[in-house]
Structure formats: C-alpha cells, structure tokens
C-alpha cells in the first residue's frame with residue numbers, strides 16, 4: 001500500500017489532464033492510498049526569491065497551502081503530476097507550488113552540489129497540448145512542459161516510471177483507447 005499524491009495542474013475539471021489522471025487512479029485506488037489536489041484551488045503566494053529556504057529548509061512566507069502541500073509531498077511514496085502545456089511549460093499555479101517548495105525536493109551540500117531529498121520515489125507525468133504531433137515535440141510544446149516537470153522531479157531524486165502525452169487537443173479532443181489503456185496500465189503498476 002503506497003501513498004499516492006496526485007497534483008492536478010489543470011484548472012479545467014473534466015479536461016484532458018483531469019480525465020487522464022482519473023483514469024490512472026481508477027486502476028491504482030484498490031491497492032493504494034490516494035490523495036488528489038487541484039492546484040488551482042490552492043491559496044498560495046508566489047515565491048519572493050529570498051533564497052532563505054536554502055538555509056532554513058522551509059519557506060519564510062506566512063503559512064499557506066504551499067507549505068501544507070509540501071508536507072504532503074514529503075509523505076507521499078508516489079507523485080502523479082499532471083499539467084496542460086502553457087507557453088511550452090507547466091501551468092503557472094503548478095510552477096508556483098514547485099517554486100515555493102524547492103527545499104522539499106532538493107538541498108545543497110556544503111560544496112554546492114545538489115542533494116536529492118525524495119530519492120528513490122516514483123513519479124508519473126501527464127501532459128496535454130493543442131499542438132498536434134510531431135510539432136508538439138519538435139517545437140518543444142508538450143516536450144517543454146514534460147521537461148520542466150522532469151527538472152523538478154530529477155532534482156528531487158524521483159524515478160519517472162510513467163509518462164502520458166496527449167497532443168493535438170484543438171483538432172481532436174477525444175482521448176484514444178491507446179492513451180487510455182496506457183493510463184490504466186500505469187495505474188495498475190503503482
């Protein structure tokens with residue numbers, strides 16, 4: 001029984017990312033404890049760039065939802081991160097959450113070398129974008145969003161064990177059986 005934390009970085013209920021995340025957890029909920037967080041419902045201030053978290057190990061801002069979710073990330077065995085592609089990146093609110101929680105993911109050794117704080121944990125990434133294949137990849141649309149999420153997970157020491165990308169959502173909003181079955185397979189593997 002693993003603790004799975006789902007970070008839904010899409011503001012659209014019943015959108016593509018939301019639907020894929022639901023499909024994954026449908027197949028994971030029997031064997032795991034699951035908590036779902038809609039990032040766009042969180043009340044959190046943006047990072048002020050003071051860098052104090054690098055020495056204090058926590059954010060100096062008054063306690064808000066970013067601190068609360070940071071504690072949940074620490075306790076979770078598996079992180080499932082979903083985001084639509086916004087300007088070739090993850091969505092703004094999801095990025096705020098990650099910026100507010102740098103010390104949850106990484107520390108720095110005295111030498112300045114990064115220290116992974118969630119080493120050995122598993123993660124899954126779900127991304128959608130309107131740009132159709134292969135331009136979503138060539139032009140760094142969904143590729144940009146995936147790599148931005150991976151940047152955080154990589155420094156945290158997570159192993160990304162599953163990735164789902166749904167491109168071309170402007171022309172085709174339907175999620176193919178192939179993608180849905182990949183979501184179910186990932187869910188069953190958790």
Ligand SMILES: Cc1cc2nc3c(=O)[nH]c(=O)nc-3n(C[C@H](O)[C@H](O)[C@H](O)COP(=O)(O)O)c2cc1C
Pocket residue numbers: 010011012014015016017018083084085086087088089128129130131136141142169
């Ligand atoms: C602010 C904003 C920026 C976006 N930027 C991109 C982009 O850079 N590339 C792209 O292909 N789609 C972009 N999109 C389209 C979304 O990624 C697309 O509609 C996605 O399928 C929405 O996923 P959802 O249904 O899970 O919310 C953008 C949409 C919004 C609202």
